[in-house]
Amino acid sequence: MNTPLNTSSDPAVALDNDDYDALDAILDDLRTRGEDVPQWEFCEGAMAALLCTRRPIEPAEFLPMLLGTGPLPTAPQEDGTHFANTAQYEQFMALWARRSAEVSISLASPVDTLEDERSYHPELMDVRGAVASLPEAERADFKDQELPAYAQVWALGFMFVVEN
Secondary structure, three states: OOOOOOOOOOOOOOOOHHHHHHHHHHHHHHHOOOOOOOOHHHHHHHHHHHHOOOOOOOHHHHHHHHHOOOOOOOOOOOOOOOOOOHHHHHHHHHHHHHHHHHHHHHHHOOOOOOOOOOOOOOOOOOHHHHHHOOOHHHHHHHOOOOOOOOOHHHHHHHHHHHHO
8 A cells, every 4th residue: 555655844753764755756866967976875964963953943044054055945956966956945945954853842841761752852864774675685785885874974964964
């Protein structure tokens, strides 16, 4: 059975797998026009850093830095990076706002243990674990590649915002 994409813009509604797939698809599409567009795990780390700043940082300020897009959702930039259309930009921003609200609530919640459902659980990919679980023949394809450590890409996104 297919479940419809959770298109709610209600910040109280947590993102589900379809929502993360939609974010990945948007970032993949942006990457066709700008090779430096990061993956979602990097964006998740950047989001956490943006939420920890002393003042709110508006999308017009962080989107050019993070995604290489300009202030307008459909305006091509010097390197060609831009959203495909206004609908894609609005979908990305709605999903970003929902996840941002969820992360913000988690970071502000008093928790004593990470098992507490209110604690912050970043959306991470265990690349090394995924490759290790592949059959031996398929693992050989990754033999000469340096794979990121668990949460390394998230940390790079966090530090990218701190540095910029």
